[in-house]
Amino acid sequence: MHGKLESGNGVANILISDLDELLFSHLSFCPFPGTLNLTQMVSTISLTSTIVHDIENALDNCDGIELHSCSISGIKAALIRPLADNYPKSKFEFIAPISLRKLFSLNDGDLVHISAADNLWTYELKASLNYLDKFDGVIFDLDGTLTNLDVDWESVRTQIRDLFPSSINPFSFRADRNNHAPIYELARQHGLYEDLLDLLASHEFDGTKNAVPLPLLDVIPNLNCPVGLCTKNSHIASQEIAEKFNVHFDSFITRESTFEDKPNPLPLQKCIEDLELFPGNTLFIGNEKTDAETAYGAGTNFLQVDQFY
Numbered sequence: 001m002h003g004k005l006e007s008g009n010g011v012a013n014i015l016i017s018d019l020d021e022l023l024f025s026h027l028s029f030c031p032f033p034g035t036l037n038l039t040q041m042v043s044t045i046s047l048t049s050t051i052v053h054d055i056e057n058a059l060d061n062c063d064g065i066e067l068h069s070c071s072i073s074g075i076k077a078a079l080i081r082p083l084a085d086n087y088p089k090s091k092f093e094f095i096a097p098i099s100l101r102k103l104f105s106l107n108d109g110d111l112v113h114i115s116a117a118d119n120l121w122t123y124e125l126k127a128s129l130n131y132l133d134k135f136d137g138v139i140f141d142l143d144g145t146l147t148n149l150d151v152d153w154e155s156v157r158t159q160i161r162d163l164f165p166s167s168i169n170p171f172s173f174r175a176d177r178n179n180h181a182p183i184y185e186l187a188r189q190h191g192l193y194e195d196l197l198d199l200l201a202s203h204e205f206d207g208t209k210n211a212v213p214l215p216l217l218d219v220i221p222n223l224n225c226p227v228g229l230c231t232k233n234s235h236i237a238s239q240e241i242a243e244k245f246n247v248h249f250d251s252f253i254t255r256e257s258t259f260e261d262k263p264n265p266l267p268l269q270k271c272i273e274d275l276e277l278f279p280g281n282t283l284f285i286g287n288e289k290t291d292a293e294t295a296y297g298a299g300t301n302f303l304q305v306d307q308f309y
Contacts, residue, residue: 001041001042001043001044001045001047001070001113001114001115002038002041002042002044002111002112002113002114003038003039003040003041003042003092003111003112003114004038004039004040004109004110004111004112005036005037005038005101005106005107005108005109005110005111005112006037006038006039006108006109007037007108008034008035008037008093013033013034013035015062015065015080015082016031016032016033016034016035016080016095017033018055019055019065020033022052022055023067023078023080023095024280026050026052026067027067027069027076027078027095027280028076028278028279028280028299029076029096029097029278029280029281030097030278030280030281031095031096031097032095032096032097032098032099032100034095034099035080035093035094035095036072036077036093036094036095036096036100036101036106036112037091037092037093037094038092038093038094038112039090039091039092041090041092045114045115045116047068047069047070047079047114047116047117048068048069048117049066049067049068050066050067050068050069051064051065051066051067051083052064052065052066052067053083061084061085061086062082062083062084063083063084064082064083065080065081065082065083066080066081066083067079067080067081068081069117070094070114070115070116070117071114071115071116071117071118071119071120072094072096072100072112072113072114072115072125073104073113073115073122073123073124073125073127073303073307074120074121074123074292074295074301074302074303074304074307075096075097075098075100075103075301075302075303076096076097076117076280076300076301077094077095077096077100077114078094078095078096079092079093079094079114080093080094080095081093094114097135097280097281097301098131098134098135098281098301099131099134100112102128102131102134103127103128103131103134104125104126104127104128105126105128106125111124112124112125113125117296118296120292120293120295120296120301120302121289121292121293121302121304123303123304123307125307126307126308127303127307127308129219129308132219132223132225132283133222133223133224133225135225135281135282135283135301136225136226136277136278136281136282137225137226137227137228137272137275137277137281137282137283138223138225138226138227138228138282138283138284138285139227139228139229139230139251139268139271139272139275139282139283139284139285139300140216140220140227140228140229140230140249140284140285140286141229141230141231141284141285141286141287141288141291142229142231142232142233142238142241143231143232143233144214144286144287144288144305145214145216145285145286145287145291145305146213146214146216146217146220146241146247147211147212147213147214147217147241147245148211148212148214149204149207149208149211149233149237149241150206150207150208150209150210150211150212151203151204151206151207152203155203156199156200156203157171159199160183160196160199163187163192163195163196163199164186164187164190164192165190168186168190170182170183170186170187171183173186176263176290178262178263178288178289178290179261179262179263179290180232180261181259181260181261181264183196184196184259184261197234197255197256200234200255201234201235201236201237201255204233204234204236204237205234205236205237205240207237208237208240208241208244211241211244213245214305215308215309216285216305216308217245217247220247220248220249221247221248226250226251226275226276226277227248227249227250228249228250228251228252228253228271228272228274228275229242229249229251229252229253229254229271230251230253230262230267230268230271230284230294231253231254231255232255232261232262233254233255234254234255234256235252235254235255235256235257238252238254239252250274250275251271251274251275253267253268253270253271253274257270258270262290262291262293262294263290263291263293263294263297264294264297265294265297265298265299267294268284268294268295268297268298268300269298272298272300279298279299279300280299280300280301281301282300282301283300283301283302283303284298284300284301284302284303285302285303285304285305286302286304286305287304287305287306291304292304
């Protein structure tokens, strides 16, 4: 689904301000007081709708609203349509937890693509680094997002296989190569869990010596909001990177923090709880599709590294 951006007349701002608590209860984010107005809509997907009647608002002849949850280049959003006789069918107004115009540097006439609510990975729009702290908080992944650890992962995989009896290939137990939880569970069953964590931590810590900082690392000191780290990497390696590049995190969730691993949302949820944030107004930044799946499961917004450069 896509349409062209046009300027609105500001009437929707009144409705959103009147209904902010109701919208939060249905959409799980506090909406920015403004809409993204699209015209010439071309529909290619079907969005789930919710109709809310008997609302109290300042607009005449509005008996309720119809909400269609969706996402726009990784950001949670919803199509909002007042149930009013004089509301034009050709008008499409979208709300989000942040000004999408400013985050994506949009201008009238720009083409904007709408995705399903659970698709936070697909994007067409580039994001502005200068607008990130308009979210309530920002949480980062580590390896591939803030830095590249200098680790020979093929050698690590060989040593992980050697931890287990020769009859067991631990990597055959995972359906997704980025989901390591089955390997951790197998290690627990064989009494090898702590050995596995030590092996990974050792290699990752060694990998910090020649770790390469990535551009997003320079953004963190300038963010005027709570900042968290949620990573699959070890605590000792993550701490070393933070000290090496002089960055501070208000919450520090690493491999040892929870048994669950991304894309299970629990590590990200724990980080959000530590920071005392609303998930729907929080941003998670990562570089893998599993990061986007984690964000959706935790109820946050998501931007991937490539959207900034």
